[in-house]
Amino acid sequence: MSSLPGVSDTFDPQRWREIQSEDDPLVDTTYHRLISRGAADGVPAGVDLPVVRIAIDRPEIRNGFDPRTVDELYRCIDDARSTPDVAAIILTGNGPSPKDGGYAFSSGGDQRSRGTDGYQYLADQTPYGERGADPAGMTEQRRSRIDRGRRARMHILEVQRLMRSTPKPIIAAIPGWTTGGGHSLMVVCDLAVASAEHAVFKQVDANVSSFDAGYGAGLLARQVGDKRARQIFFLAEPYTPQEAEAWGVINKVVPHAELEDTAIDWGLTVATKSPQSIRMLKYAFNMIDDGIAGQQAFAGEATRLAYMTEEAQEGRDAFLQHRAPDWSKYPYYF
Numbered sequence: 469m470s471s472l473p474g475v476s477d478t479f480d481p482q483r484w485r486e487i488q489s490e491d492d493p494l495v496d497t498t499y500h501r502l503i504s505r506g507a508a509d510g511v512p513a514g515v516d517l518p519v520v521r522i523a524i525d526r527p528e529i530r531n532g533f534d535p536r537t538v539d540e541l542y543r544c545i546d547d548a549r550s551t552p553d554v555a556a557i558i559l560t561g562n563g564p565s566p567k568d569g570g571y572a573f574s575s576g577g578d579q580r581s582r583g584t585d586g587y588q589y590l591a592d593q594t595p596y597g598e599r600g601a602d603p604a605g606m607t608e609q610r611r612s613r614i615d616r617g618r619r620a621r622m623h624i625l626e627v628q629r630l631m632r633s634t635p636k637p638i639i640a641a642i643p644g645w646t647t648g649g650g651h652s653l654m655v656v657c658d659l660a661v662a663s664a665e666h667a668v669f670k671q672v673d674a675n676v677s678s679f680d681a682g683y684g685a686g687l688l689a690r691q692v693g694d695k696r697a698r699q700i701f702f703l704a705e706p707y708t709p710q711e712a713e714a715w716g717v718i719n720k721v722v723p724h725a726e727l728e729d730t731a732i733d734w735g736l737t738v739a740t741k742s743p744q745s746i747r748m749l750k751y752a753f754n755m756i757d758d759g760i761a762g763q764q765a766f767a768g769e770a771t772r773l774a775y776m777t778e779e780a781q782e783g784r785d786a787f788l789q790h791r792a793p794d795w796s797k798y799p800y801y802f
């Protein structure tokens with residue numbers, strides 16, 4: 469775990485305030501809100517800016533994630549998703565490792581926590597959802613079944629779905645190794661910038677008998693083309709940030725020292741755009757690959773837009789006033 473406030477060598481503590489929960493403190497991740505430096509940001513120093521930074525904070529194991537890490541990622545992304553003045557989210561990995569100086573975005577599932585039916589919480593970790601679900605009088609058989617289901621998880625996939633349905637761009641800032649489930653998280657991010665000196669990509673799933681056959685493989689193929697995606701998975705060879713950029717896996721390679729500033733600049737640039745346009749565009753980009761779930765997300769926002777029209781308000785008012793709606797003012801646009 470990194471010692472705050474210098475959580476990473478590309479992290480500028482002057483630009484961030486920590487978001488922490490006293491009741492349920494984050495252990496495996498860090499969560500920060502961008503704040504103004506004053507004149508350089510055009511608003512008084514210390515004022516919140518519309519970008520957050522979420523980082524896996526397990527540099528000793530190349531930011532591999534276990535079930536608790538996954539719970540925390542979910543909590544942080546959900547908080548950022550539902551904070552109305554946050555426009556963009558940076559997802560990264562803290563580092564370098566205090567053990568050997570290695571950098572990582574994420575090495576994927578913590579293989580030490582992998583059991584026979586999923587990834588296991590350690591004995592001292594409280595599985596998310598444990599609270600309030602322990603009815604008295606439970607039989608031993610039922611308790612054992614529930615415990616087993618709670619303790620063996622595959623829920624990084626829930627994080628992927630949350631990232632996908634979050635109507636705000638998620639920017640991967642990639643300081644180093646990006647492998648396995650970490651590679652898949654990067655694929656699900658909307659934009660990605662990587663360190664020229666330290667980023668290395670390698671899709672190792674098949675080396676350890678795992679396979680992200682969802683977004684990790686399917687969306688990657690959409691991004692880089694079918695043959696290249698097969699190469700990345702079947703050969704599991706390391707590839708460079710320059711190759712990642714050329715193949716379309718990431719958007720840009722920058723000097724390591726500029727990694728987080730570039731991600732911040734992109735986040736702040738997104739924040740200058742129309743929130744409605746960004747929301748509709750993200751869902752539009754997702755829709756073809758997400759099937760009816762993608763259509764539902766886009767359609768929900770279309771419904772919100774429709775609710776803003778006088779025509780929709782006439783429908784609501786007519787119902788509440790026990791009268792027939794009067795559509796006569798509204799043309800059949802074509």
Ligand SMILES: CC(C)(COP(=O)(O)OP(=O)(O)OC[C@H]1O[C@@H](n2cnc3c(N)ncnc32)[C@H](O)[C@@H]1OP(=O)(O)O)[C@@H](O)C(=O)NCCC(=O)NCCSC(=O)CCC(=O)c1ccccc1C(=O)O
Pocket residue numbers: 528529530532533567570575576577578579580587621622623624625645647648649650652670672673676678679680
């Ligand atoms: C990432 C490496 C290529 C980096 O290599 P290197 O720089 O030489 O460092 P190392 O000396 O190997 O590593 C340093 C240190 O970290 C430990 N470590 C690294 N990665 C992990 C990890 N994933 N789990 C546990 N420990 C890890 C390593 O053992 C060293 O420890 P020491 O004590 O110092 O020896 C290289 O490290 C590497 O290849 N790592 C393993 C990558 C890997 O196998 N990842 C798992 C792939 S499978 C996966 O991610 C599936 C999870 C998932 O997303 C998923 C998919 C589908 C359904 C559900 C799920 C889910 O819910 O999880």
